[in-house]
Amino acid sequence: MGLAKTEIFNDQQNKIATYAKVFGHPARVSILQHLFELNSCVCGDLVNEIGLAQPTISQHLKELKLLGLIKGNVEGTSVCYCIDIENWTKMKEVMFQFLDQDITKNTCC
Template sequence: MGVTKTGLFTKQQNDIANMAKALAHPARIAILQHLVKINACIGGDLVEELGLAQATISQHLKELKAVGLIQGTVEGTSICYCINPKTWMQYRNLFDKFFDSSISEGGCC
């Protein structure tokens, strides 16, 4: 069916899954890494940086904006993107908490 039964799971589980989904494409990882590196913002250099069509990059940017990981400010005819520090920290904390469990080394059963 391709449709996730979100009703079966807790809000936290759906949250983590949605965050992971936002990161589940190398182009979006590349965009985020580039923004982290350049610190300040960029316009459509991203289209040159990555080798994808402008329409495709725009779509990925839209998704990242939708989950709040990046923000864009209009800069004349172009748009300047940068990491949204607040959401970035939220992601970091949620994944931290998720992975911060002591796993037994004993193996199965």
């Protein structure tokens, strides 16, 4: 019914899925790439560069912030968003462990 039965999965599986889900939209991928490149960390600049409406970008930023992957610094009327290095590193460990499973065992088909 549109919602995942998270209760039947373990914490690790749910965490992987939650991280992956936030990367599952090209706008959020694009935002994160911009933040890594430091081309534009201000919301308004991201709106101009990406080409989605301001409320839409703001919403995507909110989701990234909610997961802790980015943080926002208010500077006057604008807000500067940046990668949260510590949380990004934690996320990377979780995702790497999942993506980098031993593939050599796989001999059945």
